[in-house]
Amino acid sequence: MKCMFLKKNCPWPLFSSLFLFSMRWCSQVDVSGTRKAVVIHVPYRLRKAFRKIHVRLVRELEKKFSGKDVIFIATRRIVRPPKKGSAVQRPRSRTLTSVHEAMLEDIVLPAEIVGKRIRYRLDGSKIIKIFLDPKERNNTEYKLETFAAVYRKLSGKDVVFEYPITEA
Incomplete structure (x- = not known):
């Protein structure tokens, strides 16, 4: 899938904002039999400006x-441990654990962990x-399966997303 397709099909008001973001690459992930997810990688330096839109x-x-x-998802780099x-x-921000934690936060972005x-x-x-934060339940509940499939594809780890049970 080409990233240029995204820029061509983006609505005009958002195009000016999107033009600032040079997307690194796009990939498609199979979530289930009929559902698919589009994962777009953006440069790490633009992640704060990107969260606004x-x-x-x-x-x-x-x-x-x-x-x-x-x-x-913001593009991050994993650096191998130094030699003896x-x-x-x-x-610390280049360790495997740190990159996977940050990737997890990017995937569930409207909600917080x-x-x-x-x-x-x-x-x-x-x-x-x-x-995940129950405040964003309406926006993210239908995407829980997508979040798990994308994280499994990118990191190789099995993960289950839930909302905490609140005591009334």
Whole structure:
């Protein structure tokens, strides 16, 4: 899928904002049998400016791509651990764990992550449970399966998205 297709089909008011963002690349992820998601990678330096128009842009692009969810992710770099005896230290923001955590926050962007649990099974596999903010439930509830599929495709980790049970 070409990123230029996105710029051509974007509504005119958002085009001026979108033109500032040189998209790195786009990919398509199969969520289920009929549903697909479009993952758009944007430069890391533009992530703060991009968050201002994120909600409107996703809404408009989901209208254009009927039946597909649109997710934006900032491009980040993972640096391998330094060799023994090396004087160079790796920044914490370039570790695998840090990049995967930041990617998770980008995927669920309209909502915020309020909790996280890791469940270890007897066979050694892990399932990560992510609890999202209930305030954004109306905007994100239909995308929970998409969030899990995109994160599994990008990081290789199994994750389940839920909303915390509030006591009344």
